[in-house]
Amino acid sequence: MSRGRSANRPTGIPLRGMLDVAMRMWQRQSTQNLGLIAAGIAFYGLLSLFPGITAAVAFAGTFLNPDMLVENSAEITAMLPEAAEQIVMGQLRDVANADASTLNFAALFAVAIALYSASKAVANLISGLNVIYGEKETRNFFVVKALTVFLTFVLIVGLLIAIIMVAAIPVIASFVDEYGVIDELVMFLRWPALFLMGVVGIAILYRLGPNRRSARWRWLTPGAFVACALWVAGSYGFSLYVQSFGSYNETFGALGGVIILLTWLWLSAFIVLLGALLDAELEAQTRRDSTVGEDRPMGQRDAVKADTLGPARGDDLTEPAE
Template identity: 35%
Template sequence: MARTPEPQQPPTAPGGHDPYPERADGVGGTARDPDHVGPGPEVEREAPDEPTAMPKRSWWAVLRRTVREFADDELADRAAALTYYGVLSLFPALLVLVSLLGIAGESATQQVMDNLRKLAPGPVRDILSDAVEQLQGNGGTGSLMAVLGLVLALWSASGYIAAFIRSSNAVYDIPEGRPVWKVLPLRLALTVTLMVLAVVSALIVVFTGPLAQRAGSALGVGDTALTAWSIAKWPVLVLLVTVMIALLYWAAPNARGRGFKWVTPGSFLALLLWMIASAGFALYVAYFSSYNKTYGALAGVIVFLVWLWITNLAILLGLEFDAEMARQRAIEGGHPATEEPYVEPRDTAKWSEEDRRHLD
């Protein structure tokens, strides 16, 4: 009689200790197709359906690994790289946004800038205000050259998305397997979608005061409803920004995941950290910093770059948290804790032999 093979145990660190002791039984996945990459269907069946179904110890494991992977994935350096691409993409993106906001009239753009001056650190709002005013002064979008300029601006603005795609693959510890004819349309579509959502966010901000009163009169809405809107628009704006981050998290990495979620734990965490960090940095710049003494005329630019770096750092940290949530979910389903990838890739067509050996 043939001997039944014993279940295979997950890899362990030297000394026989599991470096990720989050799953008490330590049992790995069952045998599956050797050509399959990522967790098998049996892991998906056993894994929790929702984050709330995971035990408390799993949440602590996610937090610990997020901190550890934050350093291992060099997210501070990647945030600096995204800041560089963000600066290159910012002004083309502003050109597109100003052109789209121009449809609602110059006053709409002005109200957006008025609200931005209240939220951003002093030097940051000055740089953005000057850029928007200069773009407005360059005039119309009706000519063929203007349309061509918008297309080129859109392409330039998508450079940030391309850089984020690379960073997201590093966070998920998975090589890019999608061919260029898939990545390029994704890059442009994601840029356009995020810009449209940014315009909607801007219109939510400006839809107040006299503009809201005129719309309310036209629709027969009373003052009570307008007052309620003036309060409710801020939670709506926060939710919309969270959805924008969640969309970026879902579309960028070469990781299939479990479908799009309107709000993910990581996107909410990223927004919360960004709001706290931005407020703290604004207070620091206003009352405690010596940027003017140290950098002189360049102080405003330096503050702007640091603020962008903080923004990208918060976004990457939220992405890392979502990635570790996906890893922990696979572990709870029986996937070996140290085996990568811990999510199924969207595509492996572009993988080299070196990529495949790295994951074996």
């Protein structure tokens, strides 16, 4: 029975093959310590969060009213657990209410800290992607640093675009639309647009991050889509858990909100890594070349997952090509 060993796209892998993929994912997420890698990403993500808020408010405040920015940002932070949301929104309000001259000076310092911490988080993410795809980092120091800076820049630009889409576009639509029809349409469409932007951003990360010949886009989008969907569901699920069953504040006291925020960042990083793991094992399910450029035989594709056929349940690797 077919396992999808000759599939030229993920949709060509049947259920039996997807069960092989799921088995390998379950085994590898534990043996390759994805949770530990996600913890390092979350740590640097937390360090970059508050300087990033300061920098974002300073820059966005040049064309947006700070109070309006804070008010509309509440829609983004609503998916966070309440204690974490209070920390983020409290920082946003403090920065928005700060003196403009002080804010501009602080923004310069905050940008430096945010860029450093965010780049460290991205560097850990690149290392994690190499682990997931079975690659060793052989690129020279300057290439890796340039890639890290580029991906960090993409991340920051994406966050700024998200802020503008949530905070500015509805206000602009309300001015140009007398009857509110466009305003309601924009309010609805901005969330699917943000989701699509997240899928594209994660797919770019999966394509450029690992030290290998890049995979074709069709082998990257399933993991990116699943990662975005799991992140939305996981964020709301974690928020519900903290509100209903969590005892972080009782256990950690005043640090409860910070611990919740750090846990949410860990969950987010783990989900992004899990999406990459899905893409990697989908590639390993087929004998077909999943890398860019002309088709190459297995062993000559400069990508471990494209060059190696993943084991099936029961180690059945004898199935002939379809």
